[in-house]
Amino acid sequence: MKKIRKAVIPVAGLGTRFLPATKSMPKEMLPVVDRPVVQYAVDEAFEAGIEHIVFVTGRNKAVIEDYFDLHPELIGTLEQTGKKTQLEALESMLPVAGATSFIRQQSPQGLGHAVWCAREVIGNEPFALLLPDMVSFGGRGCLAEITDLYAQTGGNVIAVERCEPSETNKYGIVGRGADIGGGFEVTAMVEKPAPANAPSNFYINGRYILQPEIFQLLGNQQRGAGGEIQLTDAMVRLSKDQPFFAQPFKGRMFDCGSKEGFIQANIAFALARDDMKGPVFEMLQEFVQSHERQEEAA
Ligand code: G1P
Numbered sequence: 150m151k152k153i154r155k156a157v158i159p160v161a162g163l164g165t166r167f168l169p170a171t172k173s174m175p176k177e178m179l180p181v182v183d184r185p186v187v188q189y190a191v192d193e194a195f196e197a198g199i200e201h202i203v204f205v206t207g208r209n210k211a212v213i214e215d216y217f218d219l220h221p222e223l224i225g226t227l228e229q230t231g232k233k234t235q236l237e238a239l240e241s242m243l244p245v246a247g248a249t250s251f252i253r254q255q256s257p258q259g260l261g262h263a264v265w266c267a268r269e270v271i272g273n274e275p276f277a278l279l280l281p282d283m284v285s286f287g288g289r290g291c292l293a294e295i296t297d298l299y300a301q302t303g304g305n306v307i308a309v310e311r312c313e314p315s316e317t318n319k320y321g322i323v324g325r326g327a328d329i330g331g332g333f334e335v336t337a338m339v340e341k342p343a344p345a346n347a348p349s350n351f352y353i354n355g356r357y358i359l360q361p362e363i364f365q366l367l368g369n370q371q372r373g374a375g376g377e378i379q380l381t382d383a384m385v386r387l388s389k390d391q392p393f394f395a396q397p398f399k400g401r402m403f404d405c406g407s408k409e410g411f412i413q414a415n416i417a418f419a420l421a422r423d424d425m426k427g428p429v430f431e432m433l434q435e436f437v438q439s440h441e442r443q444e445e446a447a
Contacts, residue, residue, distance in 0.1 A: 150303050153296060153358055154201060155270070156194040156277040159263040160187060161207035161254040166406060175210050177281050179411065182418045182425070186405045187213060188242060190281040193290035195244070199277060203250045203267045207257065214251050217244055259377025265367035273361050275299075278380075282406035283355030284414050286421075288399050291356045294331075295396045299358045301330045304392035305384070308356035310402060317347035321381040323395050324348030335393035340374045340381035351395060353381070354402045363387055 164176030171179075177187035194202055206213060220239075227236040254266045264278060277292055285291040291308045299306045309323055324337030325348075337348040357380075366383040373379035384393065403417065404410035419429040 150300070151274050152198070153275055153277050153299065154199065155203060155274065156199040156201070156279055156292075157203045157205060157264055157267045157271065158187065158190055158194070158279050158281055159205045159254070159260060160210055160213055160281060161205055161257060161263055162282075162406075163207075163257060164406075166408070167411075173209070175213055176406065177210075177213060178216065179405070181284060181403075181405065181411070181414045182422065184242075185216065186284060187216075187281045189284045190279045191217075191244070192242075193285050193292050194277065194279055196290050197277070197292040197296050199292075201248050201250070202244065203252060203270045205252050205254050205263045205266050207254050217249055219243065259372070259375070259379055261367050261370050261378035261380040261383050264380055265364060265370075265378070268361075268364040268367075271361060271364070275358060275360050278357040278359060280355035282404060284403045284405050285356075285398070286401050286403055286414065286417055291354065291398045291400065291402065294398060295356055295358055298330050298332045298394055298396045302332075302392070302394045304394060305360055305363075305387065306332070306358040306394045306396060307335070307384075308354050308398045309351040309395045310354045310398050311350050312352045314344055314347070314350045317342050317344050317350060317352070320352035320354075322347045322349060323351050323353065323393075325351060325395070329394060330396075332394050332396035335388065335395050338381050338385050338388065338393070340379045351397070354398055356398075359384075360387070360391055362391065 160175065160177045162176065164171035167176050178185045181189065191202060204213065224236065250270050252266050252270065254263045279292060295306045295308045312320060318341050321338060321340050322342055323335045326334035326336040339346065339348060363383055366386045370378050370383045373382040403414035405414050419425045
């Protein structure tokens with residue numbers, strides 16, 4: 150079985166849900182506490198053993214490429230002013246030279262099209278895909294979990310979580326088959342089905358291990374839900390020839406592409422940090438108490 154060496158991280162989305170903040174700044178650079186959203190996906194990928202990350206970018210996203218580069222002036226200033234902790238933190242986040250590639254998706258045509266844009270750099274090997282809006286929290290990273298299942302099953306593996314049955318139309322939804330390892334065989338995949346047509350409430354949470362044959366299918370994939378070239382539709386076609394497995398994620402994924410998810414992530418990550426949990430917890434208690442008083446008075 151081939152090792153998963155490369156990961157694709159699509160960062161070309163326009164981020165319309167976060168306007169006006171994202172008018173001139175990529176949504177992937179919005180900070181969760183003090184790290185940009187995209188940094189969490191990169192850390193998760195390297196922790197799972199990934200050696201090379203392919204970012205699929207678009208116009209107005211150049212700042213992401215700069216972020217993953219050395220910043221000599223900043224390093225010089227931190228050295229001169231003796232800011233050792235910040236310096237070490239910056240150095241630990243920097244991918245080694247040559248471990249990243251940046252590819253342009255020239256026009257937004259959907260997730261399937263973005264992944265297809267990475268085909269030449271990935272080549273003929275299985276690869277990981279991480280959607281950076283979805284930020285993994287708690288326990289081991291989500292990609293490490295599906296990599297474990299992949300080591301047992303091979304084929305294609307996707308991470309899933311349960312959603313409210315009424316919210317299946319927000320996600321890709323899978324059907325549940327026989328248990329295998331800590332996961333199960335996938336019997337169906339549907340992109341954003343109405344609750345009545347959903348095969349379950351297990352939704353695809355943005356972490357995938359895919360075989361390279363997906364690229365050929367993406368190359369001639371018809372437009373699907375929302376008029377976009379959907380990855381899920383190409384996965385359905387691939388599943389006619391290759392098995393798909395799903396791993397329910399043991400941690401929790403925050404959808405930082407939505408305002409609620411983004412705020413929840415900021416609170417969860419702040420409460421998980423020794424240097425922040427005390428004051429943030431006190432502030433939350435105060436907010437809740439004052440909110441309750443207001444409700445009672447109303
Ligand atoms: C994409 C996928 C969908 C998945 C979701 C997770 O949808 O197409 O299957 O459930 O990401 O965030 P999007 O959020 O781009 O509409």
